[in-house]
Amino acid sequence: MQDQETVILQGHIIDSLILAKVLDTILMLGGTFDLQDVQIGKTREEPSRARIVVRASSAKLLGDILHAIQPHGATVENERDCRLTEAPADGIFPDEFYATTHLSTQVRVNAQWLEVEGIEMDLGIRVDQARLTARTVPMGEVKRGDLIVTGREGVRVIPLQRPRDRDVFSFMESQVSAERPHGHIIGDIAKRLVQLRAGFREGKVGSKVLLAGGPAIVHAGGREALAWLIDEEFIHVLFCGNALPAHDMEVDLYGTSLGYGHVAGRVVPHGHEHHLRTINRIRAIGSIEAAVKSGVVKTGIMAACVRRGVQVVMAGTIRDDGPLPGVITDSVEAQAAMRAAIPDIGLALLVASTLHAVATGNLLPATIPSVCVDINPAVPTKLADRGSFQAVGLVMDAASFLRELARELDWKP
Amino acid sequence: MSRLLVCPPDYFGIEYEINPWMRRSNAVDSDRAVRQWHQLMLVLEQDVGVVLERMQPIPGLPDLVFTANAGVVMGCKAVPSRFRYVERQKEEAYFEAWFRAQGYDVLTLEKGLVFEGAGDLLGFSDGWFGGYRQRSDIRAFSILSEWFTKEILPLELVDSRFYHLDTCFCPLSGGELLYYPAAFDRYGRAAITERIAPERRLAVPEDEALKFACNAVCVGKQIVLPAGCPHTEQLLASRGYRLHPVPLDEFMKSGGSAKCLTLALN
Numbered sequence: 001m002q003d004q005e006t007v008i009l010q011g012h013i014i015d016s017l018i019l020a021k022v023l024d025t026i027l028m029l030g031g032t033f034d035l036q037d038v039q040i041g042k043t044r045e046e047p048s049r050a051r052i053v054v055r056a057s058s059a060k061l062l063g064d065i066l067h068a069i070q071p072h073g074a075t076v077e078n079e080r081d082c083r084l085t086e087a088p089a090d091g092i093f094p095d096e097f098y099a100t101t102h103l104s105t106q107v108r109v110n111a112q113w114l115e116v117e118g119i120e121m122d123l124g125i126r127v128d129q130a131r132l133t134a135r136t137v138p139m140g141e142v143k144r145g146d147l148i149v150t151g152r153e154g155v156r157v158i159p160l161q162r163p164r165d166r167d168v169f170s171f172m173e174s175q176v177s178a179e180r181p182h183g184h185i186i187g188d189i190a191k192r193l194v195q196l197r198a199g200f201r202e203g204k205v206g207s208k209v210l211l212a213g214g215p216a217i218v219h220a221g222g223r224e225a226l227a228w229l230i231d232e233e234f235i236h237v238l239f240c241g242n243a244l245p246a247h248d249m250e251v252d253l254y255g256t257s258l259g260y261g262h263v264a265g266r267v268v269p270h271g272h273e274h275h276l277r278t279i280n281r282i283r284a285i286g287s288i289e290a291a292v293k294s295g296v297v298k299t300g301i302m303a304a305c306v307r308r309g310v311q312v313v314m315a316g317t318i319r320d321d322g323p324l325p326g327v328i329t330d331s332v333e334a335q336a337a338m339r340a341a342i343p344d345i346g347l348a349l350l351v352a353s354t355l356h357a358v359a360t361g362n363l364l365p366a367t368i369p370s371v372c373v374d375i376n377p378a379v380p381t382k383l384a385d386r387g388s389f390q391a392v393g394l395v396m397d398a399a400s401f402l403r404e405l406a407r408e409l410d411w412k413p
Numbered sequence: 414m415s416r417l418l419v420c421p422p423d424y425f426g427i428e429y430e431i432n433p434w435m436r437r438s439n440a441v442d443s444d445r446a447v448r449q450w451h452q453l454m455l456v457l458e459q460d461v462g463v464v465l466e467r468m469q470p471i472p473g474l475p476d477l478v479f480t481a482n483a484g485v486v487m488g489c490k491a492v493p494s495r496f497r498y499v500e501r502q503k504e505e506a507y508f509e510a511w512f513r514a515q516g517y518d519v520l521t522l523e524k525g526l527v528f529e530g531a532g533d534l535l536g537f538s539d540g541w542f543g544g545y546r547q548r549s550d551i552r553a554f555s556i557l558s559e560w561f562t563k564e565i566l567p568l569e570l571v572d573s574r575f576y577h578l579d580t581c582f583c584p585l586s587g588g589e590l591l592y593y594p595a596a597f598d599r600y601g602r603a604a605i606t607e608r609i610a611p612e613r614r615l616a617v618p619e620d621e622a623l624k625f626a627c628n629a630v631c632v633g634k635q636i637v638l639p640a641g642c643p644h645t646e647q648l649l650a651s652r653g654y655r656l657h658p659v660p661l662d663e664f665m666k667s668g669g670s671a672k673c674l675t676l677a678l679n
Contacts, residue, residue: 010555011551011552011554011555011558011565011567012554012555012558012564012565012566012567015564015566015604015607015608016566016567016568016600016601016604017600017601017603017604018551018567018600020600021569021598021600044539044540044564045558045562045563045564047555047558047559071545071546071551072551072569073551073552073555073567075552
């Protein structure tokens with residue numbers, strides 16, 4: 001957590017170089033600052049005023065900095081507690097509720113700044129006054145009488161810090177272009193996967209890799225590469241719909257995906273029925289897990305997930321066939337299940353699914369690096385527009401991406 | 414005609430130690446102090462030609478003699494000091510009462526916001542400088558600046574021997590500045606350099622700064638300063654000032670000299 005405090009400096013602070021001295025002092029002691037607002041006096045007699053946000057890596061350092069700059073007139077801005085209003089009914093926020101961003105946020109309660117847990121965009125903030133905790137809450141989950149933060153007073157949003165690693169994520173640019181070479185980006189992603197796998201194996205928090213993907217992964221030929229990545233423990237959480245597992249298992253059972261011969265690449269007679277027969281078969285068995293464990297489904301993405309104990313959240317849509325057992329058909333429930341899987345994620349790969357990429361992007365705090373891969377530039381652009389510095393967009397085919405990534409990690413197809 | 418507030422040294426002495434100059438063991442020779450003070454008054458009245466307003470000395474307030482710290486006066490407004498040390502806080506009421514009795518419009522700073530009067534606020538007609546960190550709180554200057562509609566550039570005092578601005582900084586009537594640069598940090602020196610042209614900056618050497626050469630009273634072309642500062646005298650004489658050195662070493666035992674013993678009233 002970055003500690004910060006807003007200070008006001010006023011008077012004849014420009015020509016006396018008091019402002020310069022205060023800013024130098026902050027830097028010299030190892031802090032950083034944001035000059036949020038500087039009003040310069042229009043005449044020599046008129047005072048100037050600067051609002052400075054001082055940041056430091058620890059509360060102690062922040063205290064030291066404030067102690068050093070206060071004699072030069074820097075006064076901690078009068079801060080107020082955030083306003084708390086009771087929710088009027090279940091599922092309804094009070095008017096003027098504070099809507100979160102995907103950036104780390106703190107709220108002031110009883111003169112104390114609390115870190116808001118479970119940060120995610122477009123939610124409210126619920127405060128537990130007895131335990132002095134604050135947590136995001138989706139509109140649908142709020143209960144009557146919950147204390148919800150309203151207005152903007154006593155709320156502060158912490159801007160993203162430049163990431164320390166010197167790789168593609170550290171450029172803090174969200175450009176998406178089909179014209180840029182992909183090689184070095186995929187190389188950097190591979191390096192991250194290796195680091196995260198090491199962390200995951202040591203049980204380090206925040207080391208899980210999430211993949212949210214669509215069926216194009218299977219159709220385009222990325223199934224084997226993804227299954228290998230899962231088997232090698234590079235992927236730990238899978239978000240998908242009904243189609244990705246259906247076509248993945250269709251390949252295993254019928255050798256087709258959506259009726260196309262997976263190897264031959266030709267339409268197979270009556271192939272269009274294969275995915276329905278697959279879904280029906282799994283429904284008869286009762287679960288994907290049982291289908292894999294009983295040996296009915298032997299290869300592919302879902303088989304690898306079951307073997308490796310990957311957490312899978314399948315969220316259904318209105319165009320689903322079946323659906324497969326385990327697909328969550330209530331979208332609010334599905335959202336909650338996805339949300340529950342987010343806290344331990346260290347990297348998100350959003351591959352070939354507009355729906356799941358956007359839904360997942362909305363759930364991710366800005367601090368989590370994400371890669372969005374789609375042949376349609378609109379999807380990575382939409383994700384990048386959320387303002388995550390650490391979002392990398394790749395305009396490319398899902399299978400090419402996964403195969404190249406796996407090869408980078410020594411996959412031998 | 415210039416008017417200065419002064420207070421006879423009837424009860425002057427070293428009864429506590431609140432600056433590096435004060436040593437209780439270094440006792441004041443009272444008779445000598447009285448003689449030196451009277452000589453200073455004589456020079457001010459006869460040679461410089463100012464009008465002196467005398468305050469009633471109070472037993473138990475040895476530093477009441479340093480009227481520069483009574484507060485600051487501009488026109489009909491007066492702001493009494495708020496002393497940093499409890500030893501001098503007892504003087505506040507007397508100075509404030511004096512300003513009120515004289516009919517000044519008295520403006521008071523909030524309690525706890527320390528500001529030691531003309532000792533820390535000096536300037537030229539177009540802009541003032543405020544000394545802070547040792548005795549006055551920098552925050553006082555933004556309030557005073559508003560009350561007096563004057564620019565006040567704060568200068569940090571970094572050497573505890575020069576604990577008030579008037580111990581190391583003396584604006585002169587001709588626009589020159591007599592000062593001791595090492596009493597300020599590089600920001601303060603840069604601010605001074607930016608404001609005052611090189612030919613107007615008169616730097617005092619360390620040995621004379623330590624004799625409080627900068628603690629001088631300048632009225633028109635007349636300057637009263639502590640005796641024993643030949644280099645400073647020469648510097649000032651070359652700018653056309655008439656000098657009146659006065660021995661004030663009894664008051665130096667307390668960390669004060671000519672300027673500290675007076676308060677300009679207009």
